[in-house]
Amino acid sequence: MATLADDPAGTSTPAELDAATLRQAFGAYPTGVVAIGALRGDEPVGFAASSFVSISLEPPMVAVSVARTSTTWPRLAQAPVVGLSVLSHGQGALCRRLASREAKRFDGIGWTATPEGAVLVEDAALWLTARVNATYDGGDHEIVLLELLSVELFAGVEPLVFHTSQFRELLPHA
């Protein structure tokens, strides 16, 4: 992997920013993970995303970055409202399932749907519902800006943390 020490003048060419190096670099930044979901007919569809970020208080907005290869997002994007569940500390296996190639990812997962069809995962740390406000070019991803419609915070439920391709838990600073 190229490092600053190899190239102190910072003259690395973009060609050195290969996908494996970038995955490792981006993975050094710890995040939470959200489950994004909505009903299609009676069936819940959705996937896990660590690219969730808060954007604005007024109006209330968040964003996620969605791979252009995603087959699930085009189905979700048509939903009038989507649910975003911030996964909790014990939900690593559930997260893997929501990122899997399984046709019925929500089988075996506790979930609920709002009257508008947003799908929310039980025992999460936070529930949000939102509608798509705008999308922007993000290279091989699409940046999706979502306007929040509702917030339900489960105080005291610790979030799942994703870092260096592993699920972790928060610990208080000594």
Ligand SMILES: Cc1cc2nc3c(=O)[nH]c(=O)nc-3n(C[C@H](O)[C@H](O)[C@H](O)COP(=O)(O)O)c2cc1C
């Ligand atoms: C921890 C974790 C974080 C992920 N974050 C994202 C993300 O931010 N954006 C994204 O498009 N896919 C993300 N994925 C991949 C999706 O969850 C899922 O695997 C992908 O959407 C599956 O393809 P499909 O959309 O064709 O069903 C993540 C997967 C994992 C395990």
